[in-house]
Amino acid sequence: MTIHEAPHVCPQQALTLKDFKSSVEPIWCSGCGDFGVLQxxxxxxxxxxxxxxxxxxxxGIGCSSRLPAYTTAxxxxxxxxxxxxxxTGLKLARPDLEVITVGGDGDGYxxxxxxxxxxxxxxxxxxYIVMDNRVYGMTKGQPSPTTEADWDSDAAPGGTGVKPFSPLAIALAAGANFVARGFALDVKPLAAVIAEAVRHPGFSFVEVLSPCITFRPEEMEWKKTIERNAVTATTDRTEATAKVLGANEMTTGIFFKGDRGAYASAPTGHGDAEKIAEKFVVGA
Amino acid sequence: MSTTRKSVSIVIAGSGGTGAITAGSTLLAAAARDGHYGLMTKLSGAQVRGGEAAALIEIGRSGIDGPIEAQPDRFDALIALDWENIQRFAPEIPLDGDSVVLSDPKAGPVPAVIAATGARILEVAFGALAGSVEGGRINMVGFGVAARLAGLDETAIEAAIRAQIGAKGEKAVAASLAAAKVGAEALAALGVSMALSPGEKKARWMCSGNDAVGLGALRGGIEFVAAYPITPATEITEWLAVEMQEHGGRVVLAEDEIAAINMCCGAAYAGVPTMTITSGPGLALKVETLGLAIAAELPMVVVDVMRVGPSTGIPTKSDQGDLDIALHGTPGDAPRVVLAPISIADCAATTERAVHVAEALQTPVMLLSDQSLGQTQTIIDIPRTRPAPLKRLVEPAVTGPDFRRYALTESGVSPMPAPGNPGTQWVADGLSHKESGHPSNAAVDHIAQMKKRLRKLETFDWGDTWGEVHGPADATLALIAFGSTVGPAAEAARRLTEAGTPTRVVALRLIAPLQKNRLAEALAGTARVVVVEQNASGQLFRHLLGERALGPGAESFARPGPAPFRAAEIVAHLTAETREAAE
Structure with a gap:
């Protein structure tokens, strides 16, 4: 068996959530939205x-970035x-693998x-799944690029005064091929969105509102303010952008499913380096 | 002037668009076909395109002396296609009373800075001669002058023109041949000759160090390259991007230096030999991830083609000031491998070795090249020895829950199965971890894994990677050098030996982990040891002192770029020091 040609083993029986659950205990605070995203x-x-x-x-690094150890992948x-x-490097080197990227708003934005x-x-x-809690949790409560301008913290007393940006609008402008927003505590619908994101070719972006109950206890209210699946997916990037910018920022659902061809993976196979070395030869 | 000579050094200079560099490349190509070695340094202004340019060439020395590996102390001839901005280059073109300057009186008077050298001034009507040939260009007239001056064979001249210009079509070739011919005739009419002794016609390599690094990467098995453009390293990326289309593999242009090395982390984890390519400022951006790759034990080659720093410095000039960052630049304590090619020829083999070592030890290998090695064009012997291939250990001892990615083995190397293999799932982590790879804050785990990473480098059989020794067995003086400094140091050693001070050069290839025993053997019997390097603070000297690899009397001769080391400068330094010591 070479490192390139790992066997594609089909599961003997249907896989369940448990097959992806590792024995490592999460470090997350009890009540953290990231548990819902993991599930x-x-x-x-x-x-x-x-x-x-x-x-x-x-x-990468952050509370949500601890997630890989909590799966069996x-x-x-x-x-x-x-x-x-x-x-990116992983997928281009090994297109046969399923590559999921996870992280938080500080890490990603x-x-x-x-x-x-x-x-x-x-x-x-x-x-790419971003668990957006609008705060740096691991370093104990600093404002991130999605934090409200007036959110008071030790690092920015009275708020940063800086307007948060819209990750979905940025993703659309930059060319993402699938753009959705989910809510961490809506596990089943979120799972469906993630599965669809994985199936969709190209770069799929799922922003997940994931409350930090320790540093942003007010985010516990999100479960009341979420507007569930209040959007239908479009294949038109302009329309999707208008929806993202026009909708309530608590709106969940798939905003955009594009048809861009995915970046081609690396050509495989080895030529003979000695043929290339012959190009250096002179005076023969 | 009927005697022939071992070598001739010629500068072809001109303003932007005259094609001085093309003329120089063609001269080098003709010399190669006539059986000579050669070395060409390209000088250019700060302009992105156009501006003045000069090709500094030495050709000849076929036979026992071997390839030319350092810039000459002085130049025999300056072929000035015009005089625009020559002031900027003058300090890099040493001329003297034995030199000749060939210039077109129509281009204006010889500048004072050139006239003051005492060089003999001769007139060649480059403009008029070029005008006498249909489609003739003055650079090819200049080439003809240079080729005749060196006494190169006409078939070699024609073959070189065809090789360099052929792509532009037969008409361009004919014009170049005719222009070279009128140049050669004009030179003959002046009665000057610096004809070389007959060359030894055989197959050689004509390449730059950057090309050779690219070839070494392919030979080593690199399949994935991620890089961000940076002078003077970009040519390696471009060379690989073109050649990999034919050979297989992929070059990804990353959005920044940090992305590039992180892409390599992903590819390395995926099981693919990988490389990133940069220069000092880029390396500075990569060091956090270098620490990750060391901690998570990910194989990759990180090429740094050093330039003058700090910060933007002088991007097109050579220096060896990144040694400190290559040895120590990472957060925390991260043992690593630092390899430096000892010549342009060695760029291929050392890069190939770097890939093997990275794969075998599952760790990043720093490959320290420099602008001078990277961008100088040479004619060299075809390297015949290649390192024995080594592969990554991928087969796990056990699979399932007992699989431990970071098992504490005797060698320090533990199996690294790639994703896709069942029963060996592991997480690469920058956090301190247990043998399983799971994060751990425990001192016992941290120390065991730190020792494992140190042990890998200590127990590995480095063979002859450590370096090379050249010079007499009875040497009393040893010069220690690395990278492009080896060439001029070796030439200085030859001269010192001829002058009665038997001198050897110790060319260090494996700078870390330092093979102290091998170095001690290489220095045995010498009374005086001098570390020669091109940086301001003596970084190699301090490294060797820190490793307690030098005796108490060892000396440092360190000076920064951008000026290249020339053998005469090293000899002068050593003899002056000797005089001082004697007084």
């Missing part, structure tokens, strides 16, 4: 039917903000913001 992802993976060893879950927990380039833009633009066939 939705495990459910989606079971539904998709690829066994855990054919899936790689990639993340292969995983990569890298440095802060760089999950998308890791996932702030320190990793440039990679977010270029992952949307490049359109490699990976799925």
């Amino acid at each position: 939705a992802l495990q459910r989606a993976l079971a539904e998709l039917g690829r066994p855990p060893h054919e899936v790689v879950v990639v993340s 292969y995983g990569f927990h890298g440095v802060h903000g760089r999950a998308l380039p890791v996932a 702030s320190i990793g913001g440039n990679h977010f833009l270029h992952a949307c633009r490049r359109n490699v066939d990976i799925t």
Whole structure:
């Protein structure tokens, strides 16, 4: 068996959520929205039917980025903000694998913001799930790019005064091929959206509102303010953008399903390097 | 002037668009076909395109002396196609009373900075001669002058023109041949000759160090490259992007330097040999991820073609100031491999070795090249030795719940199965971890894994990777050098030996982990040890002192770029020091 040609083992029986559940205990606070996202992802993976060893879950740094160890899939927990380039390299090197990227709003929109833009633009066939709690949780409560301008914190007393941006609108402008928003506590519908995102070719982006009950206890109210599945998917990027910008920011559902061709994977096979070496030869 | 010479050094200079570099490349190509070695340094202004340019060439020395690996101390001839902005290059073109300057009086008077060198001034009407040939260009007249000056064979001249210009069509070739001919005739009429001794016609390589790094990468098995453009390293990326279309594999242009090395992390984890390519400022951006790759034990080659720094510095000039960051630049304590090719020829083999070592040890390997190695064009012997291939350990001892990605083995290397294999799922993590790979804050786990990573480098059989020694067995003086400094140091050692001070050069290839025993053997018997390097603070010298690899009297001769080291400068430094020591 070579490292390139791992056997594609079809599951003997249908996979369940449990097949993707690892023995590692999450470090998350009790009540964290990320538990719901983990469960939705495990459910989606079971539904998709690829066994855990054919899936790689990639993340950066932050509370939500601890997720890979909590699944039984292969995983990569890298440095802060760089999950998308890791996932890009992985998928281009091994197109046979299912590559899921996860992380938080600080990781993906702030320190990793440039990679977010270029992952949307490049359109490699990976799925990116952002658990957006509008706060840096692991460092104990600083404002992120999606935090309200007037949210008071020790790091920015009285608020940053800076308007949060819309990750969905940015994803659409940058070329993402699938754009959706979900809610962490709606596990079943979220699982369905994630499964659809994974199936959709190209770069699929799922923004998940995932409350941080420790540093943003007011986010516990989200379950009342969420507007569930109040949108229908369009294949028109302009229309989708108008919907994203016009809709309530608590609206969940699939906004956009594009038809861009995914970035081509690397040509495989080895030529003979010695033929290339002959190009250096002179005076023969 | 009937005697022939071992080598001749010629500069062809001109303003933007005159094609001085093309003329220089053609001269090098003709010399190669006539059986000579050669070396060409390209100088250009800061302009992105156009602006003045000069090709600094030395050709000859076929026979026992071997390839030319350092810029000459002085130039025999300057072929000035015009005089625009020559002031900017003058300090890099040493001329003297034995030099000749060939220039067109129509291009204006010889600038004072050139006239002051005492060089003999001769007139060649480049413009008029080019005008006398249909489609003739003055650079090819200049080429003809240079080729005749060096006494190159006419078939070699024609073959070189065909190789360099052929793509532009037969008409262009005919015009170039005719222009070269009128140039050669004009030179003959002046009665000057610096004809080379007959060359030894055989197959050689004509390439730059950057090309050779690309070839070494393919030979080593690199299949995935991610990089961001940066001078003077971009040519490697471009070379690979073109060649991989034929060979297989992929170059991805990343959105930034950090993305590039992280893409490599992903590819490495996926089971594919991978490389990223940069220069100092890019390496600075990559070091956080370098630490991740060391901690998570991910194989990759990180190429740094060093340039003058700090910050943007002088992107087109050579320096060896990134050694510190290559050795130490990461958060925390991260043992790593630093390899530096010792010549342009060695760029191929050392890159190939770097890929093997990275794969075998599951760790990043820093490959420190420099602008001088990277962008200098040479004619060299075809390297005949290649490193023995090594592969990544992928077969797990056990699968299932007992599989431990970071098992504490004797060698420090543990199996690294790629995704797709059932029963060996593991998570690559920058967090301190247990043998299983699961995060752990426990001191016992952290220390065991740190020792494992150190052990890998300590127990590995490095063979002869450590370096090379050249020079007499009875040497009393040893020069330690790395990268492009080896060439001029070796030439200085030859001269010192001839002058009565037997001198050897110790070319260090494996800078970390340092093979102290091999270095000690190489220095044995010498009374004086001098570390020669092209940076301001003596980074290699400090590294060797820190490793306690030098005796108490060891000396440092460190000076920064952008000026290239020339053998004469090293000899002068050493003899001056000797005088001082004697007084």
